[in-house]
Amino acid sequence: MATKIWSVGAGKGGVGKTFTVSSLGITLSKLNHNVLLLDLDLSGANLHSTFGLPLTQNNLRKFVSGEKSIKELITLTGIPRVSYVQGFWDNWTPSELNERMITELFSQVRELPFDFVIVDLGAGPSPTYLEVFKRSDERILIGNSEPTTVEKTYRFIETYVCSTLKERVSSEQYLALEKALRDYRWNQGKGYFSFRNFLKTQIGSDLNYSQVFEERPIHFIVNSSRSRLDQDLGFSMKSVCTKYYDFPLNYLGPIDFDNAVWQAVRNCEPVLIEKPFTPIAGQFLSIVKTMTHTNFHSNLYKAVI
């Protein structure tokens, strides 16, 4: 099986990216997969803390400076089949990765004998994050039910949509697209405004929009869900993305709010190791199974529900 690269991002900080990355990794490892977690949060490495591991010199900086390959940076986490690569902590040095480095990173990672590589991105669509996000095999966004997070999640998706389109349209068309987005509220006629429909009238329908994104969907998880309303937020956001962007946002499901999470984080231990029987372990299992057995699991789900 070829190495699958999943990247986990979020529009807003503090919604639980790193927690999700470590939990997804542990869940995959329980299913007998070899997993590498890659801490690419440029605003400061954090992943090692969820495993209770110390900061070391052996981090991604060595890769950026060209001293070491990714293979030499791999550290064990103490959990069977889960390894990780530590991120930067020397933030006084500029940290954005250029395109050449990202290409190098991906080609090295794909050579490694792992089944899954999960990349922990920082918050927001910065150029490096966006580039890594776009090149990954699967893209996962984390959000919660706060309006601030919802807003930033849409901004992230918007950025992703535009930057993906940028590579596929002429520069003139892209300028028209940007202008369209900026002016849209003032051009609103009757009915509801749809970015997709507006784009059609501005650029013409020669752009194979839906096919482009059908192959590049974003998966979405609602973290710290406290009610049925929060759980259903993912479906609502999916509907909004379809109606507004005609973009396939694939809702993977909720992760419930659980006191075990902050307790485990305080102890610097992964939740799924400290409290393996917490209900969210089941939710992560369901998410991982949806991701790894796309057709099987969704059809089974349909049959059962």
Add this chain to the structure above:
Amino acid sequence: METSRYNYYDVLEVSPHCQQHEITTAYERAKATYAGENPAIYTIFSEHEARELLKLVEEAYQVLGNKTLRSLYDEKVSQVQVKPEDLTYENLKSASKAVVPDLNKKAPSKPEFQPDPEMENLIKKSQDWTGALLKQVREYKKYSLERLSEITKISAYYIHSIEKNDPKNLPASVFVRGYVGQIAKVLGLDEKKVCESYMRSFKSSGN
């Protein structure tokens, strides 16, 4: 955009081959999204736009949520030339009536009876109510045996026996009295008078 308005499956975001219950789930989710204050529409759709979307969703569900209308809609969409106005809820509903007659509609009204002064006079004056006279009045007022039975919930067989003054085929006289009262009421006669007079002749003829 005006034509896509009538692609109800798109509006509800379901596949055209989905099960009926999936349509209901999709509708409930869409309604939760666009009605009220759902954070999911924040910064994307204004209140006004959400209302517009809700209208579309409601219309789509009016059609797809009804099995008959849904199959009619599927049929119309598959036709080569279909006018968008054929796909509105109102037009589909009226088209469905041609296929499935409305069961709730009342049966065609009974033929109107013509008031006849001679007959009215007879009814007014009559002191001696027999089965035959009841039958005469029933036919004069254009009630068929079945119709009367339907209204009074008395079996047509009993009504027939009452009209024939046939106690052998009738239950105890206390019930017969009740039946006659009901029949008289429906026929617009004086209940008390008819009952007393009928029961007098009924008892003397039977026992």
